[in-house]
Amino acid sequence: MKILLLEDDQILCDSLKEFLELEGYEVHVAHRGPEVYDLTFTQKYDLYILDVNVPEIDGFDVLSSLKDAGDETPAIYITALTDINSISKGFAIGADDYIKKPFDPEELVIRIKRKYQRDDEVICLKDIVYNPVTRVLQKEGQTIGLGEVQKNLFHTLITAHNKVVDSYTLMDFLEQPTPNALRVNLTKLKNKLGIEIKNIRGQGYMIEKI
The missing domain is CATH 1.10.10.10 (Winged helix-like DNA-binding domain superfamily/Winged helix DNA-binding domain)
Known part of the structure; x- marks a missing residue:
């Protein structure tokens, strides 16, 4: 399963990438919104994991642009935003799930396996x-x-x-x-x-x- 991870916190990004790879996933990372467009232009992913507050183009606009282009790849938001308006906006754009920071990486893996990788x-x-x-x-x-x-x-x-x-x-x-x-x-x-x-x-x- 190939995952694109958008996260600008280098430490958290490296930690999540390592954890997901130990679970057998192939993980590509982006630290800024525009990098997602570059990666998705040349490759097909099975899942997007997107932070919201990232440089240049935030995670909401990134996913919105991908959906407008016909990209139906499932997406999970990981963010420190906790207000109901932000959560509602994420789902309205087309996110499949929403995890509030801080979170245990094991929770993320459980959700991935439960929703996208049924044995x-x-x-x-x-x-x-x-x-x-x-x-x-x-x-x-x-x-x-x-x-x-x-x-x-x-x-x-x-x-x-x-x-x-x-x-x-x-x-x-x-x-x-x-x-x-x-x-x-x-x-x-x-x-x-x-x-x-x-x-x-x-x-x-x-x-x-x-």
């Missing part, structure tokens, strides 16, 4: 672990990045494991939807992940999960 939704296939909610894919404990097309193909096939997905449904994810282009993309996906994707002649494709 019963994780799908295991050989040495692959996939969370269909966060779309985090790991192989032998290492996070694997896929292009958008292959990511959508894998998600559709693995969430329908042991069932045939028709070729036309899968071709909808392709820029040039042809049977040959679909076979090429599925072959690349098989080779990258070391999995078997069966071609059910005249019907479609499937991943068998035993």
